Amino acid sequence: MTATSVTASETQDAGVAGAEGRRAPLILRNRTFGAVWLGQVLTQAAVRMFQVGVSWWLVAYAVRDARGLASGLFMAACTLPAVVLAPVVAATVGRFAHRSVLRTGAAVAGAVAGALAVCAQGEHLPLVAVYAAALALATCQAFFDPCLTTSVPELVDDVDIETATGFELSTQSLAGLGGALLGALIVDRAGVAGLAAGCAVAYLGAAVLIAGVRFRAAAAAGTPSTTEPAGTTEEAAPQRRPLRRILGELPYVRAILLCFTAANLFTTAVFVVIPLYTRSVLAGGGGTVALLEASLGTGALVGAFTGARVPGRPTVAGAYCLGLMALALALPGLVADRPVIAGCLGVAGWCAGAVSVRFVALFQRLVPTADKPGFFAVMQAVLGASLPVASLVFGLAGDFLSPRTLCLAQGVGLLPAACALALLGGPRTSAGKR
Template identity: 75%
Template structure:
């Protein structure tokens, strides 16, 4: 008699039937939308209003600065997420970023805003996000049941899509209408609201790493003290996947520098077109995040095909000029990013031991983000000397070797350690289907 209500309940989206996860997910949407809105808005402000020459370098440097905290703070983030209650880390990260955005808003309203202030603000917001994102990823098992992990991963990764969509639609438009001051007010409101939402959530109690009980908890604590290098050394299959996507990110993340340059120099349009192109990328990623679990194929083979599809999309954008042509190409590229995120983060959730997850997801964010500063500076400099269409073709060519390397990557061997419910490391054979 009780089976029918359970089945009906399970047909509801996870964010509706699990209030705790839904609330945290909403908080993540707000934080990532805020930081993306700030990045898009300030990048457009630099190109359209603040800088008259060397716009590509100014925008590229800004995007590079915005990614430094995720790389530099990775060891600190790993220790913090492992030692402190996850709700406290999430709340503090959101509140800190909101305070920084509010301070920038006051400054911008009071006087002309120097470029250095905008760069400092993006450092503060990115630092908050560097703690928030890996902490939330680590917290997923505390919010959902094991059978819901992949669904939760899809919702979590879709946040970046929603954030890109919201940031794209609002960032450049707010700057055109209300300047950086109005942009900072919006960011502050989003971050502080997220901090309040996090406060209302109760996470499932788990064995706290800073308060172990018995030999089993002590062993887990010892695992969490493993160095970040050792974590990756013990996961060769995962490490090789990360290296492939790190190489790919050198060319995919450059899109955030290319979009405003393409709008200004090729399409010769304003903030509304920046909003359209950023929204196209966000919509594509959103669709990919929600459909990724249903796309068939082994993870590495599928990932290689998706990188190839992204390469083709960038090539079309470089060869054919048109607002809606590049918008369509960005939808395709975004869909590929969304599917890749769902399939591979879900794979990592199952392959990485529980005790290593705080360190691993901080490392993952840092490793994948390490190429962003280089890509931003490189494509920003190139954008001052080459056309934006040529930059698209460089992106397309750069993805081909990464796709080939991923396609040639062998599946995880039976000796590769995986995580069981207790967080211990045990060998497990992998089926031909890859991630479930």
């Protein structure tokens, strides 16, 4: 992806804002970034709605025995492409016009969701069709997300990087909130057919938004420039190093990623635990799933916008956030009260959102520009490597252990990662210069 051209009206608006001593929100000042950000909101809202809705459908309607395993396999299918396809994603994002990658990914996902909606009209929907659709949608998202993350410094000036990062990461929070409010409820009322149709509309809407804007050339990141013609490849960039060398030459960044990979083994299990907890402990329905997912998504949304204000060195602030998240995830194992659980998930979501903003902004500044396409694909793969494992392990365990026990396991498992993160030094002592 490349940055937006500056139109005359935008320049005039910026001058007026400066004269008034105030700046308009970034998504209004930078219309191309706003359009692409909204496109990401739609795509991630769709994929999260699909994940939440199908997870609930498997647990409540489709599977009688081994509900935990079925849900865990589904979530593994939703996370596996980002790990397996990391080298392909890095090569694609580095070679082709980012606008084309984003537009194509959204359009293909819309077609897949539409096909599933048609398939689900019959009396019996094969599980294999649902799992295949999950793999296809996750594959499209595996290209979309790192492509957008790579392009943030090209879309905005350096002074706006943290703000843009907050908007971008808030997309996941908004998506979680949208999926929480709609996914399980749509399944209760319209089944998988209605769920897939809604996802198709969101994906195709994102494709239209992205197709309607133009981006700057990559060489013009952070400065005014001409726009790139639609469908062209990026301008020649500095030679990119092999993927294995990117993290090898950034030991500080590598250590942080390893800490969060270990943490993800326990934090991401919440998406498997929530439907199991709702059915087995709370004896609730789609509305309860919506409440719990909404609490998690709302907390993450607030964290995405307030994370930059958390004081302290990133590793220290991150360690405190992981410790607080451990407590929040473990408490539902001790207190089975719906308002308490919703509050705990809100706190856990805030911690996740705040940590993401601090560390992605840090990586934007520490990683050389030429390495960013490869790095963010590797980052997604490294962090995502724990997701299929966590889904399978906690899903299978859910068929033998109480969801309350799984909550306690999540909290205890986070503590070593929090301690390891707290012991890391600063980038000057381990990673070298920016």
